[in-house]
Amino acid sequence: MSRQEAVVLISILAMGSRGDVQPYVALGAGLLARGFRVRVACSQPYWGLVEAAGLEYAALPGDPRAALATQQGQAWLAANNPIAFTRRLVQLSRPDMERVLAALTAACEDADAIVYGPLGFVGFHVGQARGVPTALAQLQPTEPTRAFPSFTVPVRSLGPLGNKLSHRLLEQVGWQLLRRPVNRWRRERLGLAPLPLSGPWPILRRGASPVLYAYSPTVLPRPADWPPHLHVTGYWFLDPEPSWRPPDNLASFLAAGPPPVYVGLGSMVWGDEARAWQAIRAALRQVGVRAVITGAPPGLEDDAVHVVGDVPHGWLLPRMAAVVHHGGAGTTAASLRAGLPTVVCPFFADQPLWGRRVHALGAGPPPVPARRLSAARLGQALTQAVRDPAMRRCAAALGERIRAEDGVGQAAEIIERWLDRVRR
Numbered sequence: 001m002s003r004q005e006a007v008v009l010i011s012i013l014a015m016g017s018r019g020d021v022q023p024y025v026a027l028g029a030g031l032l033a034r035g036f037r038v039r040v041a042c043s044q045p046y047w048g049l050v051e052a053a054g055l056e057y058a059a060l061p062g063d064p065r066a067a068l069a070t071q072q073g074q075a076w077l078a079a080n081n082p083i084a085f086t087r088r089l090v091q092l093s094r095p096d097m098e099r100v101l102a103a104l105t106a107a108c109e110d111a112d113a114i115v116y117g118p119l120g121f122v123g124f125h126v127g128q129a130r131g132v133p134t135a136l137a138q139l140q141p142t143e144p145t146r147a148f149p150s151f152t153v154p155v156r157s158l159g160p161l162g163n164k165l166s167h168r169l170l171e172q173v174g175w176q177l178l179r180r181p182v183n184r185w186r187r188e189r190l191g192l193a194p195l196p197l198s199g200p201w202p203i204l205r206r207g208a209s210p211v212l213y214a215y216s217p218t219v220l221p222r223p224a225d226w227p228p229h230l231h232v233t234g235y236w237f238l239d240p241e242p243s244w245r246p247p248d249n250l251a252s253f254l255a256a257g258p259p260p261v262y263v264g265l266g267s268m269v270w271g272d273e274a275r276a277w278q279a280i281r282a283a284l285r286q287v288g289v290r291a292v293i294t295g296a297p298p299g300l301e302d303d304a305v306h307v308v309g310d311v312p313h314g315w316l317l318p319r320m321a322a323v324v325h326h327g328g329a330g331t332t333a334a335s336l337r338a339g340l341p342t343v344v345c346p347f348f349a350d351q352p353l354w355g356r357r358v359h360a361l362g363a364g365p366p367p368v369p370a371r372r373l374s375a376a377r378l379g380q381a382l383t384q385a386v387r388d389p390a391m392r393r394c395a396a397a398l399g400e401r402i403r404a405e406d407g408v409g410q411a412a413e414i415i416e417r418w419l420d421r422v423r424r
Contacts (some may be wrong), residue, residue: 025053026238027178032415115135139350145225149167204395210418217232221368235409261324265295274297289304292305293308323343
């Protein structure tokens, strides 16, 4: 960006839980370092992340964790095919849809460019209405390919044609469920013509604006059949401030024995939380390891288990022996970067995909799906994670490769080159 030009404002639309939001904040920090002005729109629980990174904050209504705790949220967690996944997501979003659309639109009203995630699709439409460039940035692959199926499909492959069609199906199911309210909003609020039955996808692909995928090509290689404007940049990490220090009780626990196992399930909500935590606690005792746990209910802590609140993964995980988590893109990235054997207990969405990839790369045992979690299954997986030397070597080597990547830097450079080109 030329220093003689006015500072360019980029609005980043980051909807979802902390694991969904934090990578976009990291991207925003990378763009800020290049001289851009950056605004991040996300839910109120995560405003502290945005402000700590020196970015502008735009509030979105709702609390993702509270939404997951509802009956509709639990139904979404149980979805195991593209149609159910998308239909239940729309049902979950519908009560707040008008307020969210308004807030996302407001977050973009004076932006010079918009970067949006898959749930921030408003960015595409507002960009059309205002004539400003937009780019899609995602934490999981969605572009049709023959290499692998949609992440909503619970199998490794449907064959080349089936894989590609599964992505198209997800696109069309989502669009058909949203087409009427979105087209009404386009017409009434943005003054735009409605989109056809095919939806926004043909327009997006003809425009060839950059699409950024924030995961490591070492973990999931870029398919050969993707067009050149799709980029797998590497993960977008948001590291803690160098001055950050752990609470005294956590530091004391870590110093009191061998490296523990980390157990963290992000924003996921169990259908039977008490039973799930009992199974986790029993598995830890069975394997005989100490543990640092986040998100656990009261009463789980003892001499071998320390319960923590919000502790940066970038600081904590390198001090662990292994990781047990839900398979969210952000936690998967952090555990692999730390070079740790990883046990994935996926709930839904892209989590089974990352669990399969961790196992395929030799960095973890086969995933233990959350709905089938038991002390025996988790104990067996955890035993392999902490005691298999080959798995530990694979995880360590994978961590070295990921640490050598600069996903934020690559993504920020792509965006800067693109904006220089379109603004000439």
